[in-house]
Amino acid sequence: MGFLDTLFGRTRTRSARVDALFRLSTAEPDLEDKLQVRYGGRLAVVLRDMEASRFAKVLQEARDILGRSSNDLPVTVAEATDNLHFHWLIVKGKDLTAALTGAHLVEQLAEEGGFSDALLAAIADFDQFCLVYSYRHGHFYPFCQTGPNRRDQSREIRVSAVLNPLLPMEPDPGQWYPLWDPPWDAPA
Amino acid sequence: MAKPRWYGRDAGLTFRMGLVMFLLAALYLAFVAVLLALRVPMTFLVLIIGGMLVAQFFFADRMVLAATGARVVTRQEAPELHQIVDRLCQMSDIPRPQVAIMDTDVPNAFATGRDPRHAVVTVTRGLMRRLDPDEVEAVLGHELSHVKNRDVAVMTIASFFATVASVLVQQFLWFGLWGGGMGGRRRGNGGNAAVLVWLVAIVVWALSYLLIRALSRYRELAADRGSAIITGQPSKLASALVKISQQVSRTADRDLRQTDAAAAFFIVPALRRDSLAALIATHPPLNVRLAQLERLSREMER
Numbered sequence: 426m427g428f429l430d431t432l433f434g435r436t437r438t439r440s441a442r443v444d445a446l447f448r449l450s451t452a453e454p455d456l457e458d459k460l461q462v463r464y465g466g467r468l469a470v471v472l473r474d475m476e477a478s479r480f481a482k483v484l485q486e487a488r489d490i491l492g493r494s495s496n497d498l499p500v501t502v503a504e505a506t507d508n509l510h511f512h513w514l515i516v517k518g519k520d521l522t523a524a525l526t527g528a529h530l531v532e533q534l535a536e537e538g539g540f541s542d543a544l545l546a547a548i549a550d551f552d553q554f555c556l557v558y559s560y561r562h563g564h565f566y567p568f569c570q571t572g573p574n575r576r577d578q579s580r581e582i583r584v585s586a587v588l589n590p591l592l593p594m595e596p597d598p599g600q601w602y603p604l605w606d607p608p609w610d611a612p613a
Numbered sequence: 614m615a616k617p618r619w620y621g622r623d624a625g626l627t628f629r630m631g632l633v634m635f636l637l638a639a640l641y642l643a644f645v646a647v648l649l650a651l652r653v654p655m656t657f658l659v660l661i662i663g664g665m666l667v668a669q670f671f672f673a674d675r676m677v678l679a680a681t682g683a684r685v686v687t688r689q690e691a692p693e694l695h696q697i698v699d700r701l702c703q704m705s706d707i708p709r710p711q712v713a714i715m716d717t718d719v720p721n722a723f724a725t726g727r728d729p730r731h732a733v734v735t736v737t738r739g740l741m742r743r744l745d746p747d748e749v750e751a752v753l754g755h756e757l758s759h760v761k762n763r764d765v766a767v768m769t770i771a772s773f774f775a776t777v778a779s780v781l782v783q784q785f786l787w788f789g790l791w792g793g794g795m796g797g798r799r800r801g802n803g804g805n806a807a808v809l810v811w812l813v814a815i816v817v818w819a820l821s822y823l824l825i826r827a828l829s830r831y832r833e834l835a836a837d838r839g840s841a842i843i844t845g846q847p848s849k850l851a852s853a854l855v856k857i858s859q860q861v862s863r864t865a866d867r868d869l870r871q872t873d874a875a876a877a878f879f880i881v882p883a884l885r886r887d888s889l890a891a892l893i894a895t896h897p898p899l900n901v902r903l904a905q906l907e908r909l910s911r912e913m914e915r
Contacts (some may be wrong), residue, residue: 431762431767433627433631434762434832434835436838438843473844474845476847476848478914508746574689599709600703602699602700603699605696
């Protein structure tokens with residue numbers, strides 16, 4: 426936000442930074458090796474709801490393409506809307522790289538539709554914690570939920586320290602926004 | 614495809630806001646020039662008022678909270694509210710403000726704090742009870758836009774010489790004495806100068822009052838626009854505004870007087886005590902705000 430934007434009260438949104446998400450696939454062996462966690466087979470792209478009717482079309486298209494068996498990706502797709510009306514496109518499948526490819530497809534469709542800034546985060550399940558990728562900053566951060574509205578912050582800090590050399594981690598813990606209760610079990 | 618068009622600036626709003634700020638600056642410069650030309654000893658005055666404004670600037674958040682009885686709530690006390698604020702901050706990249714709740718049934722919200730790092734966003738219980746969660750989100754988006762636009766700082770600076778002028782007007786008696794005392798031998802001249810200063814101050818006060826109110830209204834429109842852009846849902850803010858204004862006009866008794874007491878706390882009228890609903894002149898009329906949001910909705914569909 427520049428001085429002039431503040432002076433004139435202008436609000437701008439940042440386009441999503443999608444480039445770094447794919448690096449998660451190269452970090453997967455290290456996650457298994459150093460943190461003893463496995464990819465839980467679930468990765469979701471979280472999008473803000475937008476009023477435009479074209480937006481619903483984009484979501485539908487993403488679901489269609491990911492759900493089609495001819496797309497060569499060993500994934501299935503589910504969709505959920507959380508209590509804050511954010512859309513979760515959940516890509517399921519054992520293979521992390523395939524899931525990331527699926528997420529990239531969602532990103533591309535959103536960007537082509539002009540809804541790049543509706544992309545909030547991608548979140549990958551690693552059994553004991555989740556890794557969140559913020560599209561605003563292009564950074565990862567760990568999120569370890571232990572109960573309703575409770576998180577294990579010391580664990581998150583340790584995970585972040587281990588992953589720091591491998592992935593672009595969010596340096597400011599104030600930006601480690603929680604995504605409570607991921608709707609992983611949403612029906613396909 | 615690039616970003617949709619509606620993310621573009623509102624050139625008209627920017628122009629109007631720029632014009633008002635320019636006029637205000639010109640008015641203030643003229644005022645200072647007149648004071649200097651008439652050799653009014655204003656160092657003392659400027660220092661005192663400057664000090665008060667700086668104090669207000671730094672303590673306004675706590676003072677407003679104390680005066681309105683709003684209480685900062687933790688994540689455990691109001692998880693859902695915090696969740697909404699979290700998402701909004703995450704989307705818009707604004708530092709996370711503190712969240713407070715005010716215990717009244719009138720649906721309303723306001724934001725205070727000198728900069729985004731010291732901001733407090735307050736909602737009333739009535740707001741949370743009467744509005745749907747996504748309407749609450751839209752209202753919070755409006756308040757966060759105020760925080761991001763640093764409206765407290767902008768309005769404090771904009772009000773500075775208006776405050777000087779109003780003090781001069783109200784202290785005319787004192788100035789009359791000054792005119793008499795300082796005039797010494799040329800007693801008559803001193804008295805005339807004091808009257809002139811008084812008249813100039815009245816004009817500056819009146820004009821700047823109008824300009825500041827206009828500026829305040831434009832910044833409300835900017836915050837509405839900001840809410841629509843941050844949440845992606847202009848119509849939610851529109852429905853929230855309709856609900857709030859209906860409720861406030863119906864139930865304006867004790868609670869509103871309470872908030873007015875808070876306003877009297879400060880010497881600057883345009884304090885960023887953003888009551889979304891109090892449809893006084895600091896805010897544009899409801900239909901203007903709704904028309905803007907409708908326009909945004911339409912632009913989104915293109």
